[in-house]
Amino acid sequence: MYILNAWYVAAWSSEVSRDPVHRTICEVPVMLYRKQDGTAVALEDRCPHRGYPLSAGRLVDDAIECGYHGFTFDWEGICTRVPAQEIIPRRTVVRAFPLVEKDGWIWVWTGEKDRAGAATVPDTHWMTDPAWATVTHSFAFACRSSLIHDNLLDLTHESFIHLSTVGDDYIYQHGITVVVDGDVVSADRLMPGVLAPPLYAATMGLTGLWDRFHCTEFHAPSFHALHSGITGPGRPREEGHLIKVMNGITPIDAHSSHYFYAFSRNFGIDDQAATDALVEGLRTVLQEDADALALQEIGLRSRPTGESDVLIAQDAGVAKARKVMQRLMRAERTASTVVELEPAST
Amino acid sequence: MMLLLRAPAAHLDPIDPSSEVEIAASPDTQARRPWEWDVRITRRPEGLSRPFDGAGLGRHHVDVRVRPDAVNAELRTVDVDTPTSLERDERELWVVVVESGRLQQGRFTLAPGDVLVCEGDDPLSLTVSAAEGGRVSMALVALRRVDGQTLRWVP
Secondary structure, eight states, X not given: OOOOSSEEEEEEGGGOSSSOEEEEETTEEEEEEEOTTSOEEEEESSOTTTOOOGGGSEEETTEEEOTTTOOEEOTTSBEEEOTTOSSOOTTOXXXXXXXXXXXXXXXXXXXXXXXOOGGGSOOOGGGTOTTOEEEEEEEEESSOHXXXXXXXXXXXXXXXXXXXXXXXXHHHHSOOEEEEETTEEEEEEEEEEEEOOHHHHHHHTOOSEEEEEEXXXXXXXXXXXXXXXXXXXTOOGGGSEEEEEEEEEEXXXXXXXXXXXXXXXXXXXXXXXXXXXXXXXXXHHHXXXXXXXXXXXXXXXXXXXXXXXXXXXXXXXXXXXXXXXXXXXXXXXHSOOOOOOOOOOO | OEEEEOOGGGGSOTTOTTOEEEEEEESOSSSOOSOOEEEEEESSOOSEEEEEOTTSOSSEEEXXXXXXXXXXXXXXXXXXXXXXXXXXXXXXXXXEEEEEXXXXXXXXXXXXXXXXXXXXXXXXXXXEEETTSSOEEEEEEEEEETTSOOOOOOO
């Protein structure tokens, strides 16, 4: 069961071209391509004729031609050609998904079309703001998406998993402030008078004691903006070295997830050495997360029914986010929104 | 741990006489077993309560129910017009409901209906003031275990 009335990151803009690309989102096969005018398109990646993936076909002008028997669909999913006969069966249509392309991200709405509002796509403007420099990574995590949400809302794991990059004992020694505002849950931690973590100290050129902070802002069900940084002792956050980490978490299925990661910084934006160090350092951080969460997924799959997580105060953001997700899931269940697709026939 | 809930009372339907919203409860699981306490905004108070119409809802109450063999509760009104430091015993859990005015707590501004829940040792001292001048009135619920142990809570 997934929350389908939501925007999910399907790809980076740079990944989508005139060569169709396949993605699985919430167990739904999706294909992405660009029309000749550059507009990105998202269609269900399954020909209604015999289930062949349309992304294995070829583009003919702005339409996709199935590589199996040549059924052709326009960018709205309407079949325009069946090579073997003149009459096009009424049900020969593929689902077209609402799509928003913004700041280098491609978002796809997987639910009811009339509920898709572009205004609810999360803010990612740092990606294209010239005052910020951005590093991106893409990962496929071998775990359910909820584990990634938990991971981002409880950053005390940095003290143990990311010791060589962004971790330190002082993280779990400081409490959090959790804010719940509608479907947004944030977990904020201020760590005054601490050393910068290894990865930041190197790239920021910092020594001595600073005020460090991070605030994970979860926009349920698919996106986290992590507002973090380091500022002078007692100084306002906005004066500091600021980092915006944007995390697009897109379920593939019940046990795996796409992870689209962008790290924008407002310091050393022309410093190529810093960028190179961050590319490598952040890849290490993400791989450490991927490895840990894959193990956690294995652990959970073998956990006896009825056992549940033992949450502590540091998990307050995790707990509240789970409740928001449960509420969204209940709303999804009560709305009669499930579209049953019948097997196609000619 | 401090938890700020933005106007959960705003979810109340002022027309429905049975409308109520649960602000915090322990244990905060679906089964609520073994039930120990809860704090609600409701039209039908059952425990320690005081009137509340902070979200423009008409007559409601902040209502605290406890299992008396487990938890003690105290409910009081705190009015703030100058910066004030509220000191919490580490063993206590506080639920603060803003009733009127705009409360400043650190970098947060709380409007009527917003709720703060504080537990554990961070922070023990809550420095509050009235944002934009004026006066703030809030309901403060203090919960503590009858056995003197620290009352811990995870939402």
